[in-house]
Amino acid sequence: MWDSHNVSTITCTDGLVLPCWQPLENVPLVDKIGRGLLYFFFMAFLFIGVSIVSDRFMAAIEVITSLEREVSVRKPNGEKQIVVVRVWNETVANLTLMALGSSAPEILLSVIEIYARGFTAGELGPGTIVGSAAYNLFVIIALCVSVIPNGEVRKIKHLGVFFVTATWSIFAYVWLYMILSVFSPGVVQVWEGLVTFLFFPCTVITAYAADRNIHKYIKKEYRMNKRGVIVQAEGADNLELGHSELLVLDDVHEDIKQEYITTLKELRHQNPHTDIDVLEKMAHEMLLNKGPKSRAFYRIQATRKLMGSGDLMRRISERAQSDLSEVKAELQRESGLNEFTQSGSRVCFDPSKYTVLESCGQFEVRVVRSGNLDAPLSVDYTTEDGTAQAGSDYVKAKGSLQFNPGEQEKSITLEVIDDDVFEPDEHFYVRLCSTQPGGSLGFPILATVIILDDDHGGLFKFEAQNHELVESVGTYELKVVRCSGARGRVILPFHTEDGTAKNGKEYEAQRGELIFENNESEKVIELTIIEEDSYEKDVLFYVQLGEPQMSGDEIATLATEAEKKRPEERTEREQIAIMGKPRLGEITRAQIRIKESKEFKNTVDKLVQRANASLLIGTSSWKEQFVEALTVSSSDEDDQKAPSKLDYFMHFLTIFWKIMFAFVPPTDIFKGYLCFVVSIFCIGVVTAVIGDVASHFGATLGIRDTVTAIVFVALGTSIPDTFASKVAAINDKHADASVGNVTGSNAVNVFLGIGVAWSIAAIYHGVNGNYFNVDPGNLAFSVTIFCTEAAVAILILFVRRSKIVGGELGGPVCLKYFTSLVLFSLWVIYLVLSTLEAYGIIDGF
Helix, strand or coil: CCCCCCCCCCCCCCCCCCCCCCCCCCCCHHHHHHHHHHHHHHHHHHHHHHHHHHHHHHHHHHHHHCCEEEEEEECCCCCEEEEEEECCCHHHHHHHHHHHHHHHHHHHHHHHHHHHCCCCCCCHHHHHHHHHHHHHHHHHHHHHHHHCCCCCEEECCCHHHHHHHHHHHHHHHHHHHHHHHHHCCCEECHHHHHHHHHHHHHHHHHHHHHHHCCCCCCCEEEEECCCCCEEEEECCCCCCCCCCCCCCCCCHHHHHHHHHHHHHHHHHHHCCCCCHHHHHHHHHHHHHHHCCCCHHHHHHHHHHHHCCECCHHHHHHHHHHHHHHHHHHHHHHHCCCCCCCCCCEEEEECCCEEEEECCCCEEEEEEEEEECCCCCEEEEEEEEECCCCECCCECCCEEEEEECCCCCEEEEEEEECCCCCCCCCEEEEEEEEEEECCCCECCCCEEEEEEECCCCCCEEEECCCEEEEEHHHCEEEEEEEEECCCCCEEEEEEEEEECCCCECCCECCCEEEEEECCCCCEEEEEEEECCCCCCCCEEEEEEEECCCEEECCHHHHHHHHHCCCCHHHCCHHHHHHHHCCCEECCCCEEEEEEECCHHHHHHHHHHHHHCCCHHHHCCCCHHHHHHHHHCCECCCCCCCCCCCHHHHHHHHHHHHHHHHHCCCCCCCHHHHHHHHHHHHHHHHHHHHHHHHHHHHHHHHHCCCHHHHHHHHHHHHHHHHHHHHHHHHHHHCCECHHHHHHHHHHHHHHHHHHHHHHHHHHHHHHHHCCCCEECCHHHHHHHHHHHHHHHHHHHHHHHHHHCCCCCCCEECCHHHHHHHHHHHHHHHHHHHHHHHHHHCCCCCCC
16 A cells, blocks of 8 residues: 555555545645545544444443342341342453443454455554554553642552453463464464454453452352341352352442441531431432442543533432432332322321320310312211220210311310229220212321329330331430329439440430429430431430339328338328329330431432442433434533533534434433444444545555554544543542553453454455465564563553552652653654554564
8 A cells, every 4th residue: 555666656445435536646745645634634533433433332331231130138137138239240341341342443443454355464453453552551541640639549449350451461462473473474373363362251251250359160149248248158059049150249339338328427517407308419419429430431421521512420410319309209109108299188187196184174186188278178077985985984076077278277176074983094086087078088097095094193104115216316205104193293213224325326325304293194205316327227225214203292291101101000091192102104114226217228229229320321212312412511510611612613523423323222222232233333334434544544645554553543543542541540549440441451452353353364264275364574563562561561550559659540749750751652662663663664573
């Protein structure tokens, strides 16, 4: 394609899609430069298109790798529980679908070039793969090292995975040199191509093993540890999962839960008077903002900002609100709570329990109406016997209440019959029977009336022995009741006692007295519960009642004096006074169990399931995609800002591609798989055109395909990844999304891009009785230079991880800029040496 002897002749061959620009002979220099510029701008325009469709592809991958499934786990008590887990392991996803998504243009370019050239070797595809690997390793990492804020450091979290993928990435290019120059110089045999491809699954398996620290494959069983974290037990069969022993559950959900809880605590402390729903929305928004995000998310975000489509992070506030609303509605449905609509009306008792003295005479029971108050409503009621009998203990009542339009409350008047006979507490009921119009009865429709005898001091006790409450209750009112009498003023001491709940940590201790006045039957002890927003809390403390004492009463004084006498010396009046003294009932010690708020726990669980980037980048309809394609959005994180002139320029520059690829199926269809297939087909079509344009561009300006590949094509396909890695380096806590994936992607490029292409060509020629010839000259030299410099770059990263810096990215200002300069210099040296060798200025090998 390149002729150095005749500058007026263009040595060009028709491409797979585009024919050469005629004429090819006697072309003036000005025309050649003009054609070159047009090819260059057209190639840049195509790179924009492939970036946009690649992001649709990445969105599909993000949705696919976010798929979840239900598995059965075993709690420590043997109880089985169904939990939702990710299907894809993070490392496997990164090295397969994610790497394929970010490297699809390079891989497809290599495969398409083989087909377009009639299964003969070309320089553009392999050169782009090696050139892209050099750019990724040197330039992207150099940029990521320097953009970290001063004083901050980022470390690779999965170091074992990085070490494995770094080894494979260097070996991949060493292997290329071996099959080109050692095993069968100048010829790629079928086994060499197939082995190159098979190194891809080997890379995935070894990286997965490093991620899980697996030294031997063993059967595993899911269980739940003491903290409630889902883990695996070795050596036991897992009947629930069958063949899925290699599926491993990550603890990432536990980390996200703790992050959410901590964030909510801080927000509550900073905004003590803000409604809890608002705080939960703010916490979820921060969780989505700070949470771990995949390389796909950052890649899509970078492309959207560059193309005038706005910042993905602006979606977070809207997503946080919709997530919280959906979760609350889902929890409400699960608990069976249904709010009444405005179209209906409901009537019920409020409250549903009344305690009255035998001597009270008449009293009122309240009936309330909710919902639609515009229409009239009537409700029938009647009393029913319990232990109290109509006629002897109370007056039977039956009738109806009429609610006029706008009326919300009515009362039923009842009467208790007093007598002088001592008797235990009794009760009867009032029931709402029917309504007109019908179907308007709410809950509760039954009210209980307890009648207390007022002739004796009474028995004092708790209503119940066991009380279970949530830590978010704040103040809990523990009720103490006085039954079997309500005469006189009584002092009742009480105090709290620690159990597994400790004073000052889970609750505030109390010691004091309750004073029951004459005819008073109920008191409450206000317990202060300290909220920690604990996810798995279950602690106890106790409240103990002391002996009741009558105060300021003649009979109380008489009883006190009578107790000092022997029984046979007491008068009848003194015996009655002693019998009427207040006493403790059966339940004098209450057990208070504090648990985490079930609603809070369920809210956290459901929000954690939604805390992934696929919900932000996925699409649900073609309408949504076309609206996004036609809308200009500000690339600034401040959603109040109007789009800038640059945003409008980039929008109109890319609107053709946006509308074109809005026809790609949304990710919600067939769980993202249809979008995956259509997107990769579109990438192949655009890449085929890029290959032709790049080849014609080089031929027109007299640039070798090797140089075009490592400089222009590699740079064009890697620009989106550059911005994605930069954002990931700044925003992520770790360096995996920005740097850790580079080495894996480089290895995958060779094993898939060259392995598939050369396997197809070698098989084709083998079937036809020929050999697949590949000139080792330029590629072998380029590979050797890259491998040498790659080893130096990786060594630099490992040295930075030591105490010198403490992490691969960031660190002291001088040191981080020096590192970036060294890495960038390695890329420049690689380009210069490869270019000089391509033009024969220096000798290759």
